[in-house]
Amino acid sequence: DAKTTQPPSMDCAEGRAANLPCNHSTISGNEYVYWYRQIHSQGPQYIIHGLKNNETNEMASLIITEDRKSSTLILPHATLRDTAVYYCIVRPTPADNYGQNFVFGPGTRLSVLP
Amino acid sequence: DTGVSQDPRHKITKRGQNVTFRCDPISEHNRLYWYRQTLGQGPEFLTYFQNEAQLEKSRLLSDRFSAERPKGSFSTLEIQRTEQGDSAMYLCASTGGDRGRSSGNTIYFGEGSWLTVV
Numbered sequence: 001d002a003k004t005t006q007p008p009s010m011d012c013a014e015g016r017a018a019n020l021p022c023n024h025s026t027i028s029g030n031e032y033v034y035w036y037r038q039i040h041s042q043g044p045q046y047i048i049h050g051l052k053n054n055e056t057n058e059m060a061s062l063i064i065t066e067d068r069k070s071s072t073l074i075l076p077h078a079t080l081r082d083t084a085v086y087y088c089i090v091r092p093t094p095a096d097n098y099g100q101n102f103v104f105g106p107g108t109r110l111s112v113l114p
Numbered sequence: 115d116t117g118v119s120q121d122p123r124h125k126i127t128k129r130g131q132n133v134t135f136r137c138d139p140i141s142e143h144n145r146l147y148w149y150r151q152t153l154g155q156g157p158e159f160l161t162y163f164q165n166e167a168q169l170e171k172s173r174l175l176s177d178r179f180s181a182e183r184p185k186g187s188f189s190t191l192e193i194q195r196t197e198q199g200d201s202a203m204y205l206c207a208s209t210g211g212d213r214g215r216s217s218g219n220t221i222y223f224g225e226g227s228w229l230t231v232v
Binding site: 102106 | 116149155157159203205207220221222223224226
């Protein structure tokens with residue numbers, strides 16, 4: 001079973017920031033938070049990951065709460081092409097790097113509206 | 115393009131036929147995964163290789179499914195005696211470490227191979 005819970009769907013206006021929440025209340029100290037997205041009929045695309053600190057890259061920002069029990073993926077200026085299903089996954093370090101530990105839940109379907 | 119290639123991208127087959135999918139991972143990656151995804155669901159783990167060794171198999175991988183990675187590079191996933199319930203997208207992914215940053219090893223996915231069993 002997935003170790004994360006996400007809202008099933010969200011809408012966002014084009015050009016506005018999209019804030020996608022994820023709860024991972026049972027996360028353990030060696031588990032990273034990963035975000036992927038999947039645009040219709042394509043393979044999942046890596047977005048960003050983090051352990052404790054907030055992270056930013058060219059695609060998004062990841063805000064992890066101090067207790068690490070939840071996180072938020074931020075797309076600063078959403079475009080129509082950001083419409084996709086967004087998956088939040090917690091994953092152990094390489095020592096426990098097995099497929100069984102990389103579990104996708106149903107994700108959040110983000111619709112960016114014009 | 116993540117660098118993980120899958121072939122064919124689409125396959126339509128009659129029930130009872132055998133099908134084979136190929137995955138070419140990112141060249142320096144030693145770990146390879148197969149997932150299956152049906153409409154409206156997230157990807158489900160099938161099997162995992164480290165180099166040529168198949169270290170993990172999901173209970174979803176029935177005895178009609180076999181995966182190989184003979185030289186630790188490309189991998190094949192064969193489905194024998196296909197059934198309509200096998201219709202899905204089959205995803206391959208690979209990982210081998212993130213350069214310059216200690217992390218959980220980012221997994222990169224291919225575009226998937228769609229199977230339709232009629």
